[in-house]
């Protein structure tokens with residue numbers, strides 16, 4: 139047996155022994171996920187066991203160097219690990235923007251000092267990160283951001299506000315885009331900077347979503363003093379770093395869509411349950427067609443995503459564009475799936491509270507609304523289509 143196959147056998151056995159049964163199915167909503175950080179919380183002992191097991195191997199970041207707390211796996215070995223995790227439908231043991239975005243960007247643009255300071259903490263799940271990009275006047279037109287950072291010796295003084303900052307009130311650090319040159323063309327005066335959310339002058343105010351959750355915040359910066367050494371990449375050249383993060387984010391969003399499909403939310407099963415069967419088929423013919431189409435689309439998406447995730451790890455220059463397409467397709471298909479489920483469930487699908495709805499029915503109506511949000515987060519579907527038109531199809535602006 140060659141070394142790679144040996145690794146597969148050992149990994150399979152290790153996962154068998156260390157991944158609890160309840161961690162081998164998709165999460166039932168964001169709140170079942172374990173977010174790392176200073177205040178990491180476990181809702182079950184199995185979550186803690188799985189978190190600690192993966193941590194012990196450095197497998198939150200399997201392909202990072204062991205010098206930075208990673209697993210030290212080469213691309214080939216990392217691929218085997220991914221396949222084995224996928225085979226048993228293992229949940230991510232930790233969810234953290236640090237793993238998906240801050241870490242990769244520090245690896246690519248950071249100094250050795252920044253790597254040593256941040257990567258190990260990310261790889262160990264000790265710090266939870268949030269993203270300070272959008273502002274009240276800058277969403278799709280992100281480069282129009284106005285949050286201001288003025289140099290004061292070895293520090294920047296930051297003033298302004300960010301909006302839609304997911305989990306800002308629960309995060310430990312933020313990676314943030316600030317304007318450091320107001321005279322330069324808008325993409326050339328932006329700087330990418332990191333700071334601790336407990337720094338004096340940082341405050342957050344939660345915003346309630348249409349589905350009742352409160353994971354968004356408006357985040358305010360009032361004379362926040364941040365060392366210049368926390369800049370990633372060059373001052374005024376943050377747009378390049380920012381775009382790279384968006385590529386990572388889109389890949390993450392697509393990956394979430396791929397792994398988040400809950401077995402309970404299967405349109406075929408629900409259609410039989412709510413609409414009945416005829417000759418063991420879904421009774422309603424038009425719903426049957428839509429269920430089949432949705433199932434085929436997801437199957438195709440799943441296979442394509444496996445390829446996208448593999449290409450992305452291997453730094454293929456096309457992977458960034460594949461992530462844009464996958465983000466668009468994955469989130470739009472998920473939205474169509476929940477619209478279909480709402481049509482299947484009829485009035486039972488629009489419950490908000492009350493005894494006439496089961497817990498699953500109440501969750502489903504909220505989940506349906508969340509799918510709309512996913513087509514906006516990380517850049518709206520329209521913006522993804524613009525990027526595809528321009529950078530993949532070569533159409534004029």
Ligand SMILES: Cc1cc2nc3c(=O)[nH]c(=O)nc-3n(C[C@H](O)[C@H](O)[C@H](O)COP(=O)(O)OP(=O)(O)OC[C@H]3O[C@@H](n4cnc5c(N)ncnc54)[C@H](O)[C@@H]3O)c2cc1C
Nearest residue numbers: 269270271272277278302303304511514515516517518520
């Ligand atoms: C679930 C969720 C999580 C998020 N988390 C974060 C976060 O953690 N940090 C963060 O910084 N931001 C976050 N956001 C914000 C997100 O990045 C923005 O909402 C998004 O970029 C859109 O910006 P906007 O809301 O200002 O809408 P706008 O940019 O005002 O867009 C309004 C509408 O106009 C359309 N539009 C705008 N420009 C064009 C164009 N050129 N061509 C065609 N149509 C266009 C858009 O598609 C949209 O339909 C999150 C959003 C969501 C929904």
